Amino acid sequence: MDEDEALRRLYADFDAAGMQPLWRVREGLMPDRPTPRAVPHAWHWKDLYPLARRAGDLVPVGRGGERRAIALGNPGLGGEPFTTPTLWAAVQYLGPQEVAPDHRHSQSAFRFVLEGEGVWTVVDGDPVAMRRGDLLLTPGMAFHGHHNTRDAPMAWLDGLDIPIAGYLDAQFFEFGPDDVVDRSTPATSRSERLWGRPGLRPIGGPEPKASSPLCAYRWEFTDAALADQLALEAEGRPSTVEPGHAAVRFSNPATGGDALVTMRTEMHRLAAGCTTTGRREVGSSVWQVFDGAGAFVLDGHRTEVRRGDVVAVPSWCHVVVEAAEPFDLFRFSDAPIIERLNLARTQLDGGNS
Amino acid sequence: MDEDEALRRLYADFDAAGMQPLWRVREGLMPDRPTPRAVPHAWHWKDLYPLARRAGDLVPVGRGGERRAIALGNPGLGGEPFTTPTLWAAVQYLGPQEVAPDHRHSQSAFRFVLEGEGVWTVVDGDPVAMRRGDLLLTPGMAFHGHHNTRDAPMAWLDGLDIPIAGYLDAQFFEFGPDDVVDRSTPATSRSERLWGRPGLRPIGGPEPKASSPLCAYRWEFTDAALADQLALEAEGRPSTVEPGHAAVRFSNPATGGDALVTMRTEMHRLAAGCTTTGRREVGSSVWQVFDGAGAFVLDGHRTEVRRGDVVAVPSWCHVVVEAAEPFDLFRFSDAPIIERLNLARTQLDGGNS
C-alpha cells in the first residue's frame, strides 16, 4: 500500500472513530484573529415597526408562544434567530390591553423602551412601569409577565442571552399564571423604592442575588447623567469617554458591576459632529439609536441610522460612530462574559489598550 | 536561695529585659469577652452647641490648628480625645464668612449636617454644598477646605478615623493653600454629577479609588429611602431591619461596599413607639439624633436623647433604642474594620447571628 492510500485509509478510520485531525482544520479553528460568522448589519425601525404591528393584528399573544417578540437574526448566522452569536435582540409588541403571560427562565433579559408607555412588566411580583428611555431588567429565573393598560399598542427592544444559555445547555423554563400576578400600576416599582437612591443601600429587606436588585433605570436619570458629563467636559473636567462622547453603564448598586451577569448595558450620547475613535473589541454588541441621527462605519462600510434603528457589531469589527446631530444610543454587549473569561482585548486606532 | 526569692529575681530579670510573662496578665489581655475601657456615654446638643459657639467667638480658625473642631472624648479613655477607641466625633463650627484652610491627610473623614447650610466643603477641588441631613465624604488623602458663604455660623458633626490611623502609625498630613481652591457655590458637586444617579456608572472620567467617588449623599434621597422602607413594610413587603425600623447604609456606588474604607455610615428611622431588638456587636459606634426624641438603653442604663445628641456605644455593649416619636438617627461605626479582620460577632436578644 502506498502512502497516499495509507493516509486515505487513516482519515477514513479517523472519520469512523469520530476523530478529527487538528492539522487539517487548524487554520480555521485557531485563526490569527477572530473570523466571525456574524456580519455587521443594520435593521431600520421603519421596517421593523410595521412588521411588528402587522404581527399585532394577526398573531395573538399567549401561553406557549409566550411573547409577541420578533428576533433580529444576523444574516451571517445561517438562519439562527440570533443578532450576534451571544445576543438575542427582538422587537416586542403588545397590543391594547394585551397580556404576555407570566413565566420564568434561566435566560436573563432586559427591555429598552424606544417610545410609548402604559405597559407594566411584573417582575417577581413587582409591577414595573415601562416608559420611553427606561431600561427594565428581568434577571434569570425571575418570574415575569407584561400587561398593557392602554388602548394603544406599545413596542420595545428585548435583549436576552438566549444564544449563550443555549450554547452552554443551561436553559430552564417554567410557566407561571396566565395573567400577570399583580395588576396594580404604580409609577415606581418596589425595586426602585428599595434600591433606587444613589449610594443608599437598604440594610434590611431581601438579600440581593447575582444580578442588580434595581430593576428599572429611568430615563430622567440617564439623560441627566449624560448631559452632566458633556457639561463637565465643557467646564474642562475629565468626565467623558472621549471628547463629545458621554457614556454610562447600567450597574448593579449592590456590587458596582454590570446590572446583568451575562450582558453589559450602556447608554451613549454623542455631541453633534462627534466622531468616535475607531476601535475593535473582542466580543459582540448590539446598538439601538434612541434619538438623533448619524452613521456607523463598520469595517469601513458606512450606514446611516436614525431613531429605532438597530445595529449588530461582531467581535473584532472596526467601529466608528458619527453623530450628524445630537445622538443618543443604547448599547448592549457580551463584555461581561469576555471579561470574566479573561479574553478581553481592545485595539484603538492610533494605539492599543 | 528559696523558690520565692528565685521567682522574685526572675520577674525582676524579666523586667530588666523588657519581658512580660503571659501567665500574670493573661486574664486581662485575653478576657472571656470584650472589656472595653470606653464607656457608654451621651453628650447633649444643648451643651455641645453653646460651647462650639463660644469657641467661634474666641478662637480663630486657621493654619496650624486647621479646624474649629471640638472632639467628644469618651470618659473611659483617660483623657484621649476619642469618642471610642477607633472613632473620632467632633462638633465643627464655622463662623460667618470663615474659611477652614485646605489640607489633606491619610485619615478619612465625613461631615454629617444636623442643621443649617451655606458652607461648601471643597474636596479635591470639587465644591460640595453642605445642607441639613447631608452626609459629605472626605476620603483619605483628598485635599479639602471649607468656607462659609453666609453671615450665619454653621455647625456639624465631623467623623474621622484619627484613632485607628494613630494606633496603626499610619498618619500623613500635608498643608494646601490657606484659602479653599474654588469659591464657586454650585448646588450640586461634580462628584454627584458623575456618580449621583442610581445605578449609573460613568464609563469615562477619573477611575474611582478605594473610597466612594460620590462625595455627597443628600437628605432628600435618604429621607425618601427611609420613608419608602416603612411604607413597603406597611404594604406587607420585606424591607426593614425589623418592624418599624428602617435603615440605609451609605455605600460606594463603584463597589456596593461601605462609602469609606474604615468607617461604616448609616441612617436609621424608627417609627413612633418602636423599640429595637437588643443586640451586642463587636466593634464600637457613635450615634447622633437627627430628629425626634427617644432613648438609648445601654447595658441596661436608659438615657433620653433628642435632636443633636451624640451617643457612644462601646464594643459588645448591649443596645436598645426606643422611639418616643418618629426618630431619625445617624450612626457611624468601625464595622468595616471588624469585618475585614474577620472579628465580627453579633448577639441578638432571643437568638444569635
Add this chain to the structure above:
Amino acid sequence: MDEDEALRRLYADFDAAGMQPLWRVREGLMPDRPTPRAVPHAWHWKDLYPLARRAGDLVPVGRGGERRAIALGNPGLGGEPFTTPTLWAAVQYLGPQEVAPDHRHSQSAFRFVLEGEGVWTVVDGDPVAMRRGDLLLTPGMAFHGHHNTRDAPMAWLDGLDIPIAGYLDAQFFEFGPDDVVDRSTPATSRSERLWGRPGLRPIGGPEPKASSPLCAYRWEFTDAALADQLALEAEGRPSTVEPGHAAVRFSNPATGGDALVTMRTEMHRLAAGCTTTGRREVGSSVWQVFDGAGAFVLDGHRTEVRRGDVVAVPSWCHVVVEAAEPFDLFRFSDAPIIERLNLARTQLDGGNS
C-alpha cells in the same frame, strides 16, 4: 385577503427582513430543561492509540498543522471536532525526537499524561517535563512548543477551550520559532521552583496572571493527596466527596481558584466497589480513565471503561460512576464558565443542591 394569507405574507416578510418570531421557536430555544445536541459518548484507548500511532507514521508534525493532535468529535455535534460544545479533547502523539513548533494562542490548554515520558513542553521559555499522571498547563497567550527527547513515541490527552474561544470569536494565534526555544531537560520546571511548594508564595519574581503560575501538577502529589483522603475517611475524618470517593481540584496557588480560567481540572479516585451518587449538572465535562476499570452510567446507559478511555458527558446528563476496582479518573469541565455566568445548577439523586 384572508387571515391565513395575511399570516403567510407576514412570515415571508419577516424572513425577508431577517426577522424570526419567537412564538414559532420558543419551545426549542427556551426548553424546560437543557436539550444538548452533544450526546454521552465513550472513546476507547484501544481504538484511539493505534490511530494516533498510524498518524505518527504517516503525517509529519510541523509548521502550519502545528500539532499531531486528533480531536474526539462528539457524534451529536454534526461533524464539529468538539468533544462537548465547549471542550476540545484530543490525543496528541509525538514521535521519537520530534518537535512540535513554538506558537501561542488565546485558547488555553492543558496536557494530561496517560503514560510515557521523555517529552518536554516549553511554556514561555520554561521547559516542563511530562510524565505519567502529570497535568501540565499552557495558559492562553503563553508561547509553547514540545519536543521528544527519546527514541520512543509519546502520546497524551490535550484539553483546550477551542470551542468557546471560537463561539465567542476570541481567537488570536501567533507563530513562534520552528524549534522549541530551550532544549534543556530539567526534571523540574521554573514554575514549580517558584510556585510548587505548598502554601509558599514568592514575594519577588513575575506577577502571576489570570491563570495559575504553576504549570505542572505532578502525579506524586496528586496520588498522595487522593490516598490521604481515603485514609482520612477510614480514620473517620471528613475528607472525601462521598464515601469511597476522593477528589482534588487543580488550583491556582495565587488565588485558590481554578488552575485555568475557562476549564476546571480534577482528579478523582474511587475505591473498589464505590458507586457515586447520581447527579446532573449544568455544563459539560470530559473524563479520562487514568487507572483501573469500571463503568459510566449516563442517562441510564452503562458503558464499561478502562485505562485511557475517554467519556463525554453533556450538560444535565445523569451520571453515575462505578468502580470495579480501584479507579482513578481525570476530569475536565466548563464549570468555571458556568459558575462565572451564574448558570450553575446541580441535582443529586435523593436531594438537591
Add this chain to the structure above:
Amino acid sequence: MDEDEALRRLYADFDAAGMQPLWRVREGLMPDRPTPRAVPHAWHWKDLYPLARRAGDLVPVGRGGERRAIALGNPGLGGEPFTTPTLWAAVQYLGPQEVAPDHRHSQSAFRFVLEGEGVWTVVDGDPVAMRRGDLLLTPGMAFHGHHNTRDAPMAWLDGLDIPIAGYLDAQFFEFGPDDVVDRSTPATSRSERLWGRPGLRPIGGPEPKASSPLCAYRWEFTDAALADQLALEAEGRPSTVEPGHAAVRFSNPATGGDALVTMRTEMHRLAAGCTTTGRREVGSSVWQVFDGAGAFVLDGHRTEVRRGDVVAVPSWCHVVVEAAEPFDLFRFSDAPIIERLNLARTQLDGGNS
C-alpha cells in the same frame, strides 16, 4: 471678662464636658508622618532563652496562666507587653512531658520554631508536629493545646494579634479540657494531608474558613523554595525580591492571600554580603533570625544579630538588613491590616512605590 479669661473658662468648660479642641492637639494627632511610640529594638536569644529556661524551672504551666509564654515588650510602649502596637511576640517554653492545656480565643496565633522538636500542638483536634523551621498556625477560635513528648524542653516564638484584638475590643476566650484532646504523634497533620500538596485543593472535606486550612508550613519546603529563588537568580531568571534576597510569603492555599487574616508571615534568605535596599513601610513588623548572622540598620542605628535574636521595627522606620553570612530571617507584620484599610505606603531608597 477679658479674652484670656474667657478662653480659660472655655477650656475648663470643654474639659468638664469631656470635649477636646482639635486645634490644641492637631499636630500630635495628625502629624506630617508617623510618629510611633514603639521604638526599634532588638532582643538577643542569649538573654531570652536563659530567662525562659529559668521560668521553666520555677513556674508551672497550667490552667489560668495557660501558657509559659514571655512577651517581648517594646520599650517605647510604656510597659505594655506588646512588641509593636499591633503585634505580640513571645518566647514560649514547654518542659519535658509538659502540657499546655486546651483553649481557644478570637486572637490568631502562630508558632515559629527556632530549634528543637518533640512538641505537638493539637489544633481543633489535629495533632501538628513542631520541628525546627516550621511555621504552625492557630487561627482565631480554633481550640488548641500543646504537649511535649520528650524529656528535653522545647522553646519557640509565639506571634499573636493580641494587641489589635484588644484595641478593637474583640476578645473572646474559652477553656477546653486540661489535657490536649489527642495524644497521638503523627509526623504529618491532617491539615497537611488535605491541603499540603502544591496547587491541589480537596473537593470534599470541611469548607475552609477565613484563615489558611493548612496549619503547618514545613521547613523542608521553605528552605527549598528560598534556595531555588537564589539558584534561579543565578541562572538569570527573575525570582528574587532584589539581588541576593529571596523571600516567600506563607499563604492560604484556598485564597492565595495571607495565611492569617491579621498577620503577614514571611521567610527571607539573604546571600552572604547582601544588603537590602533601605525602605520605610506603614505598619510594624517583627523579625527573628533563624540562621546566620548579620545586622539591622534601623533609622540609621546598626545592631548585630544572630540566631534567635528578635527585632522590632516600628511603622515608617527606615530598615536596612545586612548579611554577614548566609542569613535566614523569619518576619511577621501587620501588613494585612494596613492593606485592608487602604493605608499602605512604601518608600524605597532611591525611589517610591
